[in-house]
Amino acid sequence: MNLFEHFRKEEHPFIEQALDWLAFVEERHETKLTDFLDPRQVYILQTLLARFDEVKLTPFGGFNGAERCRVLLHQHYYEPKEDESGLAAFQLTASSQASFQKLTHRDILGALMAAGLKRDKFGDIHIHPDQAQIVVAEEIADYLRLQFTQANRVSVLLESIEFSQLIPVVNEWKTMNITVSSSRVDVVAGEVFRLSRSKILSPIRGGSLRVNWMVVDSPSFIVQEGDIVSLRGFGRFKIQKNEGNTRKGNTRLEIGALL
Incomplete structure (x- = not known):
């Protein structure tokens, strides 16, 4: 199976870059410190590590639980030091x-x-x-x-x-359950943020919406379980669970929201 089939098309350029990093570390026996990555990018790196037995990663964000981190890629036997966090x-x-x-x-x-x-x-x-x-x-x-x-x-x-x-900010996600006619991002985000279709389309097309930290300007983009969606000025939410369809064919979702 093609590796890229596991990921969305928009993520392919990062995957190609990450594979180059991992190959460099494995072949050269050197370390590679990335710029700041979002949680989705760190997850992709962790997934790709399954193909590189000799490579490990160590994230540095300044404190435990940091959302955005720099990642040090290194040989599995190497123990990174704090002053390598950059x-x-x-x-x-x-x-x-x-x-x-x-x-x-x-x-x-x-x-x-x-x-x-x-x-x-x-x-x-x-x-x-x-x-x-x-x-x-x-x-x-x-x-x-x-x-x-x-x-x-x-x-x-x-x-x-x-x-x-550093004093971390503790986010409290509010659980809510919604029923939507479609898993399109405009439908789901409109329901969570209580915006009509006409009011949700403009910020999406204007680049104000992100899914897993990537700008998504297509209202028809399909969101999935585990996705984190943010809309500038309104907050963010994550799709905690897809609870299946109703008899009428609508979709039930469990949402965790920061509004």
Whole structure:
């Protein structure tokens, strides 16, 4: 069976790249540190490892449970050290509590992108009542200190911190059950976010919806059990279980939502 048949077409370019990484590590007996990967990409790497007996992976995200991680690919006998993580951590504050409270996750993400950084150069962004914490690639840390001084017109201060100072945000997924006429992403997302068909189509076609961290701009895209769907400005949900069809042919889904 063709390896690519197990994955969606949109994932094939990453799979090809990942296979090159794994072959390099196995053949050269060297290590390979990736940029930040999302959980779906890490899962794909873990799946591909079955073809490479001599290679293991070690993820680094700054703390246990990090969503976005850099991955060190290495020989199975090699024990990675913490200083090989290629990470740096920062604490972000504003001149006042009132100024900081104006900032959202989107503001900070947008400011990082506006500073010229690609998304694969920084990891999780955690917003707390009086500060934010960011994990970034070590090689861009100095650049970030110089360039990241403002977010949504709020002056901010970056301070280097130890990984032990990172405070993870614990997400609580709310379980809900829905019945939909189709597993198309516009139908399922519209039901979860309580948006009419006319209101869900525009953000999807505008690139605001992601499935497993990939932009999906086709309303007819079929979602499956295990998929994580996010819509900018509305939250995210995961399809925890497909509970089968009703007598009328509709589909029952168990959803975990962060709204």
